[in-house]
Amino acid sequence: MEQTPTNIPGHLLTAIRERKPLIHHITNMVVMNDTANITLAIGALPVMAHAIEEVEEMVGLAGALVLNIGTLSPSQVEAMLRAGKQANAKGIPIILDPVGAGATRLRTETALRLLSELQIAVVRGNASEIGALIGVAGETRGVEAISVSGDPESIVRNAARELGSVVAITGVRDLVADATRLARVDNGHPLLATITGSGCMATSLIGAFLAVAPDPLEAAVGGLVAMGLAGEMAAPRSGGPGTFRSHLLDAIAALDEAAMNQGQKANFA
Amino acid sequence: MEQTPTNIPGHLLTAIRERKPLIHHITNMVVMNDTANITLAIGALPVMAHAIEEVEEMVGLAGALVLNIGTLSPSQVEAMLRAGKQANAKGIPIILDPVGAGATRLRTETALRLLSELQIAVVRGNASEIGALIGVAGETRGVEAISVSGDPESIVRNAARELGSVVAITGVRDLVADATRLARVDNGHPLLATITGSGCMATSLIGAFLAVAPDPLEAAVGGLVAMGLAGEMAAPRSGGPGTFRSHLLDAIAALDEAAMNQGQKANFA
Amino acid sequence: MEQTPTNIPGHLLTAIRERKPLIHHITNMVVMNDTANITLAIGALPVMAHAIEEVEEMVGLAGALVLNIGTLSPSQVEAMLRAGKQANAKGIPIILDPVGAGATRLRTETALRLLSELQIAVVRGNASEIGALIGVAGETRGVEAISVSGDPESIVRNAARELGSVVAITGVRDLVADATRLARVDNGHPLLATITGSGCMATSLIGAFLAVAPDPLEAAVGGLVAMGLAGEMAAPRSGGPGTFRSHLLDAIAALDEAAMNQGQKANFA
Numbered sequence: 001m002e003q004t005p006t007n008i009p010g011h012l013l014t015a016i017r018e019r020k021p022l023i024h025h026i027t028n029m030v031v032m033n034d035t036a037n038i039t040l041a042i043g044a045l046p047v048m049a050h051a052i053e054e055v056e057e058m059v060g061l062a063g064a065l066v067l068n069i070g071t072l073s074p075s076q077v078e079a080m081l082r083a084g085k086q087a088n089a090k091g092i093p094i095i096l097d098p099v100g101a102g103a104t105r106l107r108t109e110t111a112l113r114l115l116s117e118l119q120i121a122v123v124r125g126n127a128s129e130i131g132a133l134i135g136v137a138g139e140t141r142g143v144e145a146i147s148v149s150g151d152p153e154s155i156v157r158n159a160a161r162e163l164g165s166v167v168a169i170t171g172v173r174d175l176v177a178d179a180t181r182l183a184r185v186d187n188g189h190p191l192l193a194t195i196t197g198s199g200c201m202a203t204s205l206i207g208a209f210l211a212v213a214p215d216p217l218e219a220a221v222g223g224l225v226a227m228g229l230a231g232e233m234a235a236p237r238s239g240g241p242g243t244f245r246s247h248l249l250d251a252i253a254a255l256d257e258a259a260m261n262q263g264q265k266a267n268f269a
Numbered sequence: 270m271e272q273t274p275t276n277i278p279g280h281l282l283t284a285i286r287e288r289k290p291l292i293h294h295i296t297n298m299v300v301m302n303d304t305a306n307i308t309l310a311i312g313a314l315p316v317m318a319h320a321i322e323e324v325e326e327m328v329g330l331a332g333a334l335v336l337n338i339g340t341l342s343p344s345q346v347e348a349m350l351r352a353g354k355q356a357n358a359k360g361i362p363i364i365l366d367p368v369g370a371g372a373t374r375l376r377t378e379t380a381l382r383l384l385s386e387l388q389i390a391v392v393r394g395n396a397s398e399i400g401a402l403i404g405v406a407g408e409t410r411g412v413e414a415i416s417v418s419g420d421p422e423s424i425v426r427n428a429a430r431e432l433g434s435v436v437a438i439t440g441v442r443d444l445v446a447d448a449t450r451l452a453r454v455d456n457g458h459p460l461l462a463t464i465t466g467s468g469c470m471a472t473s474l475i476g477a478f479l480a481v482a483p484d485p486l487e488a489a490v491g492g493l494v495a496m497g498l499a500g501e502m503a504a505p506r507s508g509g510p511g512t513f514r515s516h517l518l519d520a521i522a523a524l525d526e527a528a529m530n531q532g533q534k535a536n537f538a
Numbered sequence: 539m540e541q542t543p544t545n546i547p548g549h550l551l552t553a554i555r556e557r558k559p560l561i562h563h564i565t566n567m568v569v570m571n572d573t574a575n576i577t578l579a580i581g582a583l584p585v586m587a588h589a590i591e592e593v594e595e596m597v598g599l600a601g602a603l604v605l606n607i608g609t610l611s612p613s614q615v616e617a618m619l620r621a622g623k624q625a626n627a628k629g630i631p632i633i634l635d636p637v638g639a640g641a642t643r644l645r646t647e648t649a650l651r652l653l654s655e656l657q658i659a660v661v662r663g664n665a666s667e668i669g670a671l672i673g674v675a676g677e678t679r680g681v682e683a684i685s686v687s688g689d690p691e692s693i694v695r696n697a698a699r700e701l702g703s704v705v706a707i708t709g710v711r712d713l714v715a716d717a718t719r720l721a722r723v724d725n726g727h728p729l730l731a732t733i734t735g736s737g738c739m740a741t742s743l744i745g746a747f748l749a750v751a752p753d754p755l756e757a758a759v760g761g762l763v764a765m766g767l768a769g770e771m772a773a774p775r776s777g778g779p780g781t782f783r784s785h786l787l788d789a790i791a792a793l794d795e796a797a798m799n800q801g802q803k804a805n806f807a
Contacts, residue, residue: 020410022410022411022413024411028586029298029567029570030570030571030586031571031574032298032299033299033300033302033303033465033466033571034571036299036300036465036466037465037510040463040464040465040510041463041509041510041511045410045411045412045413046411046465047369047372047410047411047412048297048298048299048339048340049340049373050340050342051340051341051342051343051375053343053375054373054374054375054376057372057373057374057375058372061372061410061411062411070586071586071587071588071589072589073588073589074589100585104587104592104596105592105595106589106591106592106595107592141558141583141585141599142560142562142583142584142585142587142596142599144560144583194579194791195575195578196571196574196578196584197574237508238788239775239785239788239792240579240787240788240792241575241578241579241788241791242575242579242784242785242786242788243784243785243787243788245511245575245784245787246511246512246514246515246784247508247511247512249511249512250507250508250509250510250511250512251509253463253509253511254508254509289679291680291682293680298567301567301568302568302569302571302734305568305569305734306733306780309733309734309779310732310778310779310780314679314680314682315680315734316638316680317566317567317568317609318609318638318642318680319609319611320609320610320611320612320644322612323643323644323645326642326643326644327641327642327680330641330679330680331680506777514780515780515781515783515784516780516781517780518778518779518780518781519777519778519780519781520778522732522778522779522780523778
């Protein structure tokens with residue numbers, strides 16, 4: 001399937017705002033507020049629900065399910081599996097954020113277990129997290145990518161093939177791949193790396209795009225263009241990470257189809 | 270009891286700032302930071318404590334207890350019941366925020382169980398959450414009211430009678446009722462609906478007013494006037510939801526008795 | 539050991555930015571986002587990880603361990619003990635924030651248990667929290683110091699001797715003591731007391747300084763000077779607690795060695 005990048009992201013944003021899909025998050029406690037607010041700002045409706053007693057019912061109402069292992073616990077993993085199986089049964093797309101994979105065995109193994117027991121549409125992480133899922137040597141210091149050996153484009157392509165999902169590696173240049181395609185997104189700003197949870201927020205945005213996009217690679221590109229463009233818009237108004245975080249949400253809310261189409265710096269290999 | 274709206278909200282704000290009551294929250298993780306900060310900004314002292322081992326002791330120090338089921342779990346419900354029974358025994362008022370009632374059975378049943386086992390002074394929710402508690406058909410998409418059948422003024426009056434509490438339904442127009450009275454609050458701004466947790470923050474404000482107001486209906490009106498007025502003050506300084514959230518806290522802190530009395534748009538049916 | 543205050547804080551900030559130490563937090567849910575963001579802003583890398591299954595592995599990667607009992611639960615205490623013992627075995631410094639000690643028995647006893655079973659480099663709290671750990675009468679209303687009997691300089695010196703740690707009491711004037719030394723830090727601004735978690739954020743900053751400073755008293759002074767100076771820089775740009783919180787993070791990120799050395803108001807008794 002040939003795709004011309006110029007027509008990709010914008011119409012999906014309009015679709016999100018028209019349909020207001022519910023994005024069910026089972027996610028980490030550190031950036032739960034930011035991920036809820038950015039989901040609202042892009043035009044979707046967030047719900048954070050993790051109780052084993054309700055996740056299957058809640059996900060049934062959702063347009064996409066976001067699983068983020070940033071502050072995982074065994075009962076949360078159980079909730080993720082239950083919600084994920086129900087999502088798979090109902091054809092609701094899942095996005096996984098393997099926060100901190102490579103830093104501890106629990107995180108790497110949990111991410112791999114979710115990938116093995118569930119059908120995951122998109123996995124988004126930094127280079128060392130994604131590398132850890134396919135056995136590429138690297139260093140994840142806590143939740144931060146310090147280094148990874150090898151070429152990022154090879155890693156993202158290999159990960160997509162091995163994991164059987166669309167894989168997105170975010171960094172200065174974002175890379176998105178499935179088994180056959182590769183996209184690069186050059187939107188963004190260095191201030192995005194100065195706040196906690198910008199990766200998690202990108203994951204939530206992709207979740208919103210997944211709820212309206214038939215093609216998960218296109219959804220990932222859409223979410224990453226939105227995040228990067230908002231960073232570009234917010235940076236000049238900001239005096240540092242604290243004010244940037246506020247302006248970032250303003251910029252997401254101010255994005256529209258025309259701004260997405262004009263500002264996107266996505267290209268396909 | 271006749272009440273002239275012009276003398277209601279302002280003096281309560283002054284009382285909160287003089288007495289600095291402790292507001293014990295057992296609440297959701299998504300907006301815990303915002304609800305703590307808004308409680309401080311209105312002049313009260315927040316504490317978030319949910320461990321079963323300490324909630325009875327903590328609530329004994331409090332002027333009001335806020336129960337919010339936004340990210341509930343079975344152990345949290347147990348903590349709510351223990352704290353609530355102790356609050357009832359000591360005459361400490363309770364406010365319940367039934368976040369997401371109607372979206373899942375767990376949420377609807379938990380809210381009803383708390384209402385049945387505890388004496389609740391005020392229940393605050395959106396129209397579909399309150400409707401779900403008295404069997405009115407509606408749609409709660411996650412934690413968002415999508416639709417509710419019937420007239421909101423009838424729903425709030427019926428809910429107040431059936432639940433035996435003051436009930437507040439917030440929306441473009443806020444409605445507050447007890448068994449015999451109805452108040453309408455027209456303060457507010459559309460930006461309040463663009464951030465997550467504005468309802469939860471309103472609940473925390475009502476909690477602060479409850480700690481100093483003998484009449485829970487008056488407390489609910491006071492909290493909703495404060496929230497709406499702060500939204501009106503914050504909106505012109507804001508460029509979107511991110512900056513609005515910061516200016517909203519500034520505006521709550523800047524409110525005083527005179528601003529409350531002059532700006533309030535409350536009237537009683 | 540004689541120390542001239544003018545050469546204390548600045549070079550440590552430079553060391554943090556060069557080494558980017560991982561600061562492992564087992565901390566409260568209310569201000570987890572703020573403590574992660576302020577750790578990033580000072581130049582270190584935060585990770586929030588509390589699962590019993592991973593805390594020993596995670597702390598092994600860390601330059602310091604922050605334990606904060608603000609929203610404690612029994613399983614969290616177990617995770618703190620496991621991570622703390624591993625940190626002690628590896629020589630990784632620990633800072634304890636006994637949030638709410640004195641308000642409930644659970645909090646006081648948990649803080650004392652951590653102090654008894656672990657070797658803690660620094661304890662930071664407000665006057666009534668620290669007083670509660672050594673049996674000085676006072677009132678902690680929730681997590682706020684209302685009153686404490688006795689002279690703060692005596693309390694901080696006695697606490698340092700009794701607890702066998704560096705102790706920092708923060709307030710209008712911050713006091714830091716070990717068994718023989720006493721430092722006073724007069725940086726700060728009243729707006730710091732209007733936001734939730736400014737104490738917890740100061741604790742995280744001290745954690746970052748601990749990861750690079752051989753002397754825990756010097757680390758505590760460094761963290762408190764950074765926090766106080768950032769408050770002084772942020773206040774004139776702020777219209778209240780909401781905007782202050784954003785500008786505070788900007789100011790921490792903008793601090794450098796020269797600004798620390800010029801602006802510090804630390805002196806040693």
